[in-house]
Amino acid sequence: MAGNDAIVVKxxxxxxxxxxxxxxxxxxxxxxxxxxxxxPNGAGKxxxxxxxxxxxxxxxxxxTIEGHDVGTSSDDVRSVIGLTGQSAAVDEILTGRxxxxxxxxxxxxxxxxxxxxxxxxxxxxxxTEASNRSVKTYSGGMRRRxxxxxxxxxxxxxxxxxxxxxGLDPRSRIAxxxxxxxxxxxxKTILLTTQYLEEADQLADNIVVIxxxxxxxxxTAKSLKSKVGKDRLELTFAKMSQLEAAKKLLGKxxxxxxxxxxxxxxxxxxxxxxxxxxxxxxxxxxVPIESMAIHKPTLDDVFLSLTGKAKKSSNGDEKxxxxxxx
Amino acid sequence: xxxxPVQLEFVRHPKAIQAITDSLxxxxxxxxxxxxxxxxxxxxxxxxxxxxxxxxxxxxxxxLALPKDISYLDFLMAGIIVQxxxxxxTTTSIAVANDLQRGIVDRFKSLPMSNIxxxxxxxxxxxxxxxxxTAVMLGAGVLFGFRPExxxxxxxLIVGILTIFTLAFSWLSAIMGVLAGSVEGVQWMSFLIVxxxxxxxxxxxxxxxxxxxxxxxxxxxxxxxxxxxxxxxMIGTPIGDHGWIALVWCIGTIIVAMPIAAWLFKRxxxxx
Numbered sequence: 001m002a003g004n005d006a007i008v009v010k011x012x013x014x015x016x017x018x019x020x021x022x023x024x025x026x027x028x029x030x031x032x033x034x035x036x037x038x039x040p041n042g043a044g045k046x047x048x049x050x051x052x053x054x055x056x057x058x059x060x061x062x063x064t065i066e067g068h069d070v071g072t073s074s075d076d077v078r079s080v081i082g083l084t085g086q087s088a089a090v091d092e093i094l095t096g097r098x099x100x101x102x103x104x105x106x107x108x109x110x111x112x113x114x115x116x117x118x119x120x121x122x123x124x125x126x127x128t129e130a131s132n133r134s135v136k137t138y139s140g141g142m143r144r145r146x147x148x149x150x151x152x153x154x155x156x157x158x159x160x161x162x163x164x165x166x167g168l169d170p171r172s173r174i175a176x177x178x179x180x181x182x183x184x185x186x187x188k189t190i191l192l193t194t195q196y197l198e199e200a201d202q203l204a205d206n207i208v209v210i211x212x213x214x215x216x217x218x219x220t221a222k223s224l225k226s227k228v229g230k231d232r233l234e235l236t237f238a239k240m241s242q243l244e245a246a247k248k249l250l251g252k253x254x255x256x257x258x259x260x261x262x263x264x265x266x267x268x269x270x271x272x273x274x275x276x277x278x279x280x281x282x283x284x285x286x287v288p289i290e291s292m293a294i295h296k297p298t299l300d301d302v303f304l305s306l307t308g309k310a311k312k313s314s315n316g317d318e319k320x321x322x323x324x325x326x
Numbered sequence: 327x328x329x330x331p332v333q334l335e336f337v338r339h340p341k342a343i344q345a346i347t348d349s350l351x352x353x354x355x356x357x358x359x360x361x362x363x364x365x366x367x368x369x370x371x372x373x374x375x376x377x378x379x380x381x382x383x384x385x386x387x388x389x390l391a392l393p394k395d396i397s398y399l400d401f402l403m404a405g406i407i408v409q410x411x412x413x414x415x416t417t418t419s420i421a422v423a424n425d426l427q428r429g430i431v432d433r434f435k436s437l438p439m440s441n442i443x444x445x446x447x448x449x450x451x452x453x454x455x456x457x458x459x460t461a462v463m464l465g466a467g468v469l470f471g472f473r474p475e476x477x478x479x480x481x482x483l484i485v486g487i488l489t490i491f492t493l494a495f496s497w498l499s500a501i502m503g504v505l506a507g508s509v510e511g512v513q514w515m516s517f518l519i520v521x522x523x524x525x526x527x528x529x530x531x532x533x534x535x536x537x538x539x540x541x542x543x544x545x546x547x548x549x550x551x552x553x554x555x556x557x558x559x560m561i562g563t564p565i566g567d568h569g570w571i572a573l574v575w576c577i578g579t580i581i582v583a584m585p586i587a588a589w590l591f592k593r594x595x596x597x598x
Contacts, residue, residue, distance in 0.1 A: 050432075053436050054435070054436065055432055055435050055436060075438050078436055078437060078438040079438045081436065083432070083433070083436045085429055085432050085433075086429075087428070087429035088429055089428075089429035089430050089431075089432050089433035090429075090430065090433070091355065091430055092428070093358065093359050093362050093363070094355065094358060098358070102351055102354075102355060103433070103437070105347070105351050106348060106351060106434075106437045106438075106439045107437060107438065108336045108337050108338070108344070108438065109334055109335065109336060109337070110335045110336070110337055112335070113332065113333075113334045113335045113336075116332040117332050117334060120331070120332045134362070150433065154334065154336075155334060
């Protein structure tokens with residue numbers, strides 16, 4: 001029915017009273033690919049995922065998951081999706097293994113299948129040791145892994161990951177990225193929401209940027225980044241004379257300079273080549289650099305360039321966070 | 327992924343049977359919660375004994391108003407069992423409120439499972455827990471000198487009435503659990519409902535000895551009927567119409583409360 005498209009969302013609208021949370025979202029995820037829904041707090045990411053996973057009703061538009069309409073055949077939708085939300089949706093008092101086996105049975109697996117699959121997932125997610133402990137003793141990272149394992153129990157072809165790494169320490173985050181990449185390699189269709197450009201960039205085939213309940217840009221990470229802004233090289237000098245000399249040498253690639261900090265910002269397109277040529281030019285002219293740094297475009301830059309205003313990327317609850325202007 | 331992926335087999339049952347399997351899984355879950363919650367377990371065992379000791383000691387004088395052949399302990403037993411069961415049933419509302427405060431509800435909602443199973447699990451495991459409390463209380467009562475006169479049939483009827491009463495109260499509790507915003511709120515709500523209902527009844531003193539203004543209520547409210555029915559079966563006091571009125575109340579409550587609780591639960595989880 002849907003051809004190669006596993007998820008098709010058309011003109012999705014949702015409001016709470018006068019508050020229009022979604023103002024007509026359109027997106028498509030091809031089977032076996034990963035789409036990142038990127039946006040700041042309050043953009044409507046979680047609302048969109050909750051609607052797609054049948055947890056929330058909507059006002060207008062259509063959502064089709066593997067050919068099943070979310071509005072009319074929610075049970076069919078539920079049997080092809082796995083959902084990992086922001087708060088780990090596992091039973092705190094049961095053990096990791098009990099959680100997996102119970103959810104497996106609720107997904108209609110036979111008792112033997114549920115047992116075997118639970119064991120397989122515990123191994124795969126490095127939870128074997130903790131498998132017979134109550135979940136309330138788990139660390140944040142372990143909970144997220146268990147939560148993800150639970151959503152994979154019946155090997156659903158489509159997986160929703162709602163901010164899977166928010167609140168995790170860097171090590172747990174990288175472990176989670178590895179797991180997500182493995183899922184992708186296994187051919188799953190994945191929709192991931194994130195507020196980190198870096199995460200979308202690392203993981204996703206395609207990115208849809210939403211803000212204020214609307215899609216404001218979409219494309220591959222590369223195409224978005226080229227739209228959004230380039231990497232920048234920041235050079236700091238010890239003396240004003242050196243700053244002036246460097247400004248002359250680097251010419252039109254200088255996009256910003258600050259006399260107060262004695263700092264120059266140079267735009268770079270090809271990291272290797274442009275950094276090397278800038279440094280060579282300075283070294284040939286014997287202009288010493290005190291320090292240097294390369295800056296990647298951040299989510300702020302995305303919004304600066306796409307909407308013309310910077311967003312505060314605060315870490316609050318999506319529903320309660322106020323959109324601040326810098 | 328591991329080298330030999332597990333081949334998954336799925337069960338295909340008609341919807342009604344799925345609902346039963348789902349409920350059984352949820353009963354297992356809720357019962358595990360009860361067993362692993364040490365504080366609650368201690369309460370399950372010791373609260374009945376505490377009540378029994380305190381009430382017999384404090385209200386002993388009430389016994390003077392009773393017929394000569396009935397001791398206060400014999401009189402009290404039915405009342406205190408029904409009170410314990412009524413208070414015990416409110417743990418359903420705590421369990422439901424607890425679930426709703428956590429992400430686990432989203433998980434259940436995103437599964438192809440029966441909607442009412444989660445509530446069934448809490449309600450029915452509560453019946454088990456109340457059964458244990460009641461058994462402990464009866465045992466303690468016998469130790470203190472309680473001498474029931476019930477036959478086997480009477481006991482079966484008592485178990486039946488108490489089970490249906492627990493179910494009715496637990497389904498009401500489930501509604502409170504969904505409506506209350508928090509676990510703390512739900513505790514207050516159940517206290518404000520259960521306390522007056524159990525005290526303004528024939529639980530601790532004959533209704534004829536209560537203050538005049540409260541008597542009409544105490545004589546006609548459902549808990550009094552349940553207590554008088556159980557008491558009659560246990561120690562042979564006259565049952566009159568209490569038995570069937572108690573059953574009508576309880577079954578009626580279940581028939582009304584169950585779909586309301588299920589509907590509210592579904593609405594609550596889907597609209598957040």
